[in-house]
Amino acid sequence: MxxxxxxxxxxxxxxxxxxxxxxxxxxxxxxxxxxxxxxxxxxxxxxxxxxxxxxxxxxxxxxxxxxxxxxxxxxxxxxxxxxxxxxxxxxxxxxxxxxxxxxxxxxxxxxxxxxxxxxxxxxxxxxxxxxxxxxxxxxxxxxxxxRPDFDGVVCLPGTHSKWARISAGEVVGFQTAMTGELFHLLSTASVLRHGMGDGWDQTAFDDGVAEGRRDADRLLTRLFTLRAEGLMDQLSADAASARLSGLLIGAELTATRGWWLGQDVALIGTDTLTQRYAAALAQQGIEAQQYDGGNMALAxxxxxxxxxxxx
Amino acid sequence: MxxxxxxxxxxxxxxxxxxxxxxxxxxxxxxxxxxxxxxxxxxxxxxxxxxxxxxxxxxxxxxxxxxxxxxxxxxxxxxxxxxxxxxxxxxxxxxxxxxxxxxxxxxxxxxxxxxxxxxxxxxxxxxxxxxxxxxxxxxxxxxxxxRPDFDGVVCLPGTHSKWARISAGEVVGFQTAMTGELFHLLSTASVLRHGMGDGWDQTAFDDGVAEGRRDADRLLTRLFTLRAEGLMDQLSADAASARLSGLLIGAELTATRGWWLGQDVALIGTDTLTQRYAAALAQQGIEAQQYDGGNMALAxxxxxxxxxxxx
Known part of the structure; x- marks a missing residue:
């Protein structure tokens, strides 16, 4: 195929x-x-x-x-x-x-x-x-x-992340998270834009994932902390954008924990995104397989x- | 004064x-x-x-x-x-x-x-x-x-809501939630903008508050439900914007529950916002007093x- x-x-x-x-x-x-x-x-x-x-x-x-x-x-x-x-x-x-x-x-x-x-x-x-x-x-x-016999969960990160449960060749159910769009809006159009960098800081991302997993129910207040720490010179711009990404993905993993816990997870998307989600899932003990989104659409x-x- | x-x-x-x-x-x-x-x-x-x-x-x-x-x-x-x-x-x-x-x-x-x-x-x-x-x-x-003897919590809803603990004339500590800015970005710049109305639906707002209180840790997925229900003609535009407002304020109340639980709460802001927050707090059994933001700044x-x- x-x-x-x-x-x-x-x-x-x-x-x-x-x-x-x-x-x-x-x-x-x-x-x-x-x-x-x-x-x-x-x-x-x-x-x-x-x-x-x-x-x-x-x-x-x-x-x-x-x-x-x-x-x-x-x-x-x-x-x-x-x-x-x-x-x-x-x-x-x-x-x-x-x-x-x-x-x-x-x-x-x-x-x-x-x-x-x-x-x-x-x-x-x-x-x-x-x-x-x-x-x-x-x-x-x-x-x-x-993978005709795939039985598990597919996560498709993007503007709107989709989580879909697959069994016997059917989509049994699915759920959408607005993670990508929120990341875009917050990092380009909110007050957080003043402190965002173009580089990457894996440690800050990992910390953000842990924070988002733990404090998903306090996302609205955790977000402003990025701005305050930036103003107080406690957080570099690269660390801020990586932590924002991790914070949102971690919160998404808490919101969707019923979907991936103990499941076989396949990630479909761009390399950058599937790598971030794979790292976030690895933090939860889930080893997800990654597939290129363009190739899967074509297939x-x-x-x-x-x-x-x-x- | x-x-x-x-x-x-x-x-x-x-x-x-x-x-x-x-x-x-x-x-x-x-x-x-x-x-x-x-x-x-x-x-x-x-x-x-x-x-x-x-x-x-x-x-x-x-x-x-x-x-x-x-x-x-x-x-x-x-x-x-x-x-x-x-x-x-x-x-x-x-x-x-x-x-x-x-x-x-x-x-x-x-x-x-x-x-x-x-x-x-x-x-x-x-x-x-x-x-x-x-x-x-x-x-x-x-x-x-x-109110020189005020001892309790002041909530100042706005672009960035502030919650401040006041005792003996001092600000003891405070916390910021990005609720207002998120509402603005989501309702004007995200995919949700396609289904937002200008009217008001108090029941939808109240439902949103309850949903936000209960599902604050699933905010990222609850948000997209507004879009999906709109596409399926299950939700009017006025109800969608009121529920989005309630959902975010409810999630803020969960994020800040340690601040207002069992406290004397004063709300300072515009009439529209203090009324919404007063209604959301009333749902939690808190009777908050409302003060006009412009008058308080001038005072x-x-x-x-x-x-x-x-x-």
Whole structure:
């Protein structure tokens, strides 16, 4: 199921992709031209949050994949926020418990350009407690393509971290934490921004994780301590940003402890984030395995394509 | 100690104030011309966060109080973020435990205009846990001017809520929660902004307080539930913003429960905020008394002026 990159990615000559995979999240579009089970070319474009109406989405897509198109309609599959209420076309949600892919629930996009034969994969929803995901279900499908017998918990850190319980190929339930978005807002737009550094301090991060685990119920007061210690020259800027990251991740681990305690945990995301979460989980005695988010999305899209057959 | 407003505030003719009180916070400057123990005139201007260098502060001040100046130097006292590191001149901090006013620690501002005889009141600091305040100490001094025998806890909700333990006229210790700033960032800049209303829903607020009290250690995951319930049409926009407010205030009450449990609590702030906190505290069986933040700042500045004598 995993796709290999062709010997040399083709930048110029006429590509003959069988289909195009689109990993289209809030902040980024990653497009892959796939032929003979190989990645022939890759390109990237604007995220769904940067685009407005349908015309803007279509123009952005054509700017990225236009060079890969011939005269015939090109099959494309997309996952992620492109299918949200603020996206191109709203795709439905699969209700858990359910397998993370269901081709019958894909939504065709009514593009003006006849060469675009695009379908958007559904997200997933949970009624109680209310929760939703878009894109992560495809990454989970990618993991299951790689490890069909996986039984445990998948953590997908990001703007909104997702924790999903997987059993017998289905997503049994999931939960979202706003950790990444809070880190971004606090470190760039709150009073804490005055004391944030660009470097990394692993000890400060580890201390922050322990503090967040212990004092999750006092997060609102612990946050300001970072500012006060900075003003009193007790905390360097690099240590402050690493401790903020650790504090929030530690608080997330307390909020989700019922999810990971005693479980087999797989982390899917960027290297930077999965490494931080792996370190935080290791502090709790959990050895998590790490998977690249982009690769898992692509593997999930490829699985959807296979399930669908060669339309 | 409390100041009365003169029968009719003087807008035009020649004022003869004895001194000028400046309540100069991050987002707002409130200036009061005081004469014969009465408020002769009031005006407002830009907050410290909007101003850059010393010249900008001086120009902003003159634009507001210029009409009240004669030829002689005019005594002025200021409290708040004007004395922060990002303010006009950095004023020192009084270390707790200490009385909230100490005229010996005031800092004279080297203004270019000789009519400005301005001094900035010190803030307060606490070494462990590290914490700082600027402006709130003057409001506490105003409360103590009104209730010299107050023994209990003062809560000053705002961008950064302060909880201060008061005994024998001194601030014994204090703690800051970033509740107001988080509410602002989450409701205007996070994914939750898509589902926020302008109205008010008291039941949703009360539910949020109870949820925040109970699930403070799961705040990161409870926050996203607001978004998911909105997407599933289970939650109106007005209910979502009121519940977010309640959730954060409830979590703050859990983070600070050692401060208010079994205490005499005084709330100082805007009407809107003190009413919300009073309702949240009432849910915990605490009957808090409410005081207007602007009036308390002015009373504190007046107390500082009296202690100082007629310089």
């Amino acid at each position: 995993s796709l290999d990159r062709a010997g040399s990615l083709n930048g110029g000559g006429a590509l003959r992709p069988d289909w195009i995979a689109l990993d289209w999240g809030s902040s980024n579009l990653r497009a892959y031209a796939i032929g003979d089970g190989q990645i022939l070319a890759e390109a990237s474009g604007p995220g769904a949050a940067e685009l407005g109406d349908a015309a803007a989405f279509e123009a952005a897509l054509l700017a990225v994949v236009g060079p890969w198109l011939g005269d015939a309609p090109m099959p494309m599959l997309a996952c992620g926020m492109v299918g949200s209420r603020q996206g191109w076309v709203e795709a439905p949600y699969l209700s858990v418990p359910a397998a993370p892919l269901d081709n019958a629930a894909m939504v065709p996009v009514p593009a003006r350009d006849p060469r675009i034969a695009l379908q958007i994969l559904p997200g997933m929803r949970q009624d109680r407690p209310a929760d939703v995901m878009r894109g992560e279900e495809t990454q989970i499908a990618g993991l299951l393509a790689l 999930g899209l490829a699985r959807a394509r296979t399930q669908k057959g060669g339309t | 409390s100041l009365d407003r003169a029968g009719s505030l003087n807008g035009g003719g020649a004022l003869r104030p004895d001194w000028i009180a400046l309540d100069w916070g991050s987002s707002n400057l409130r200036a009061y011309a005081i004469g014969d123990g009465q408020i002769l005139a009031e005006a407002s201007g830009p907050g410290a966060a909007e101003l850059g260098d010393a010249a900008a502060f001086e120009a902003a001040l003159l634009a507001v109080v210029g009409p009240w100046l004669g030829d002689a130097p005019m005594p002025m006292l200021a409290c708040g973020m004007v004395g922060s590191r990002q303010g006009w001149v950095e004023a020192p901090y009084l270390s707790v435990p200490a009385a909230p006013l100490d005229n010996a620690a005031m800092v004279p501002v080297p203004a270019r205009d000789p009519r400005i005889a301005l001094q900035i009141l010190p803030g307060m600091r606490q070494d462990r846990p590290a914490d700082v305040m600027r402006g709130e100490e003057t409001q506490i001094a105003g409360l103590l001017a009104l 504190g500045l007046a107390r500082a002026r009296t202690q100082k004598g007629g310089t």
